[in-house]
Ligand SMILES: *[C@@H]1O[C@H](CO)[C@@H](O)[C@H](O)[C@H]1NC(C)=O
Ligand SMILES: *[C@@H]1O[C@H](CO)[C@@H](O)[C@H](O)[C@H]1NC(C)=O
């Protein structure tokens with residue numbers, strides 16, 4: 465019982481202390497209002513939204529203060545808020561419009577007028593949903609976008625599961641630098657309906673968010689739009705490396721070389737994967753150089769084959785897609801046999817060629833000599849007649 469009493473006494477003291485403390489601070493408290501007219505504005509950029517607000521009321525009391533705004537925002541259902549502290553009256557960022565957006569903001573006062581402590585207003589809140597929200601089964605499926613060789617963007621999709629036959633989809637895209645969202649100009653079609661898009665040349669579109677919306681229309685139902693955000697450098701699929709060649713040294717060491725895929729991707733942006741096949745075993749390795757040295761596991765293997773493919777490396781993008789494998793190059797049989805064949809065939813050709821030329825020359829020379837003799841004979845006969 466004594467313990468209990470003691471506990472309760474402690475609790476009381478604590479409560480009194482807290483109450484006293486808060487009354488103390490509230491005596492000297494400065495109150496500031498939250499920002500006014502806080503709203504989320506959609507300028508039609510398919511996910512790039514503007515959060516904007518007006519200064520709080522009765523700011524005149526805080527002339528010596530620094531007024532800042534603490535903004536927190538997220539897609540509804542995402543775990544964490546993004547927090548921004550700004551003196552401006554707007555903030556822009558990209559959102560996933562497949563989901564709703566929520567945001568809150570309050571005013572922060574710091575500086576002389578608050579005696580060094582920070583004063584916060586209550587929160588102003590706002591939410592945003594795109595207007596068209598229909599049956600989720602009407603959304604497109606399996607959207608697949610690939611930026612071929614960092615040059616040609618191509619996206620394709622399948623129609624939604626529960627859509628009516630008359631449904632036709634349209635694709636719109638936007639990135640910073642375009643005045644407004646642009647509709648695809650070159651659709652890929654199946655049975656007269658749009659199932660993909662070939663994009664035109666996209667000027668200065670790397671390393672920034674690329675927004676896509678695929679919406680649609682149907683007489684019988686509303687079609688729910690799908691939104692996508694990605695950065696183009698992360699979905700590059702390069703061409704496979706070509707001109708694969710190799711040389712064998714000491715019958716064990718092999719040097720494999722290939723040329724950098726043609727196109728706009730700089731040499732320093734590649735990573736290569738090489739697959740070696742030695743008789744019945746195979747293994748894979750990667751390199752960022754365009755050649756590799758390796759040692760055969762056995763100098764008695766009969767068949768060696770190589771395959772190379774390429775991807776954009778981590779120095780140039782966060783992600784990428786492997787190219788197709790290049791043509792397979794194989795080396796068969798003994799090295800001496802190979803050298804023999806390599807030397808013998810050209811040697812035979814050259815010898816044959818030389819022989820042919822000599823014969824031709826000889827033949828011509830014979831004719832020439834004949835002609836000269838005949839001429840001389842004629843001259844002689846002329847002279848004879850003259851005499
Ligand atoms: C700031 O502190 C000074 C002295 O410590 C005091 O006189 C003044 O009332 C305080 N102002 C506020 C707004 O708390
Ligand atoms: C679908 O839209 C494209 C243009 O975006 C049009 O050419 C095509 O005829 C349309 N198909 C149907 C079935 O409405």
Ligand SMILES: *[C@@H]1O[C@H](CO)[C@@H](O)[C@H](O)[C@H]1NC(C)=O
Nearest residue numbers: 508634636645677679680681
């Ligand atoms: C599809 O989205 C674009 C861009 O936001 C819009 O202009 C167009 O009206 C939408 N079409 C439909 C059928 O909702």
Ligand SMILES: *[C@@H]1O[C@H](CO)[C@@H](O)[C@H](O)[C@H]1NC(C)=O
Nearest residue numbers: 714715716762763764765798
């Ligand atoms: C293979 O290598 C072994 C030793 O590593 C050597 O004794 C042998 O002669 C080599 N065989 C050929 C065909 O080069």
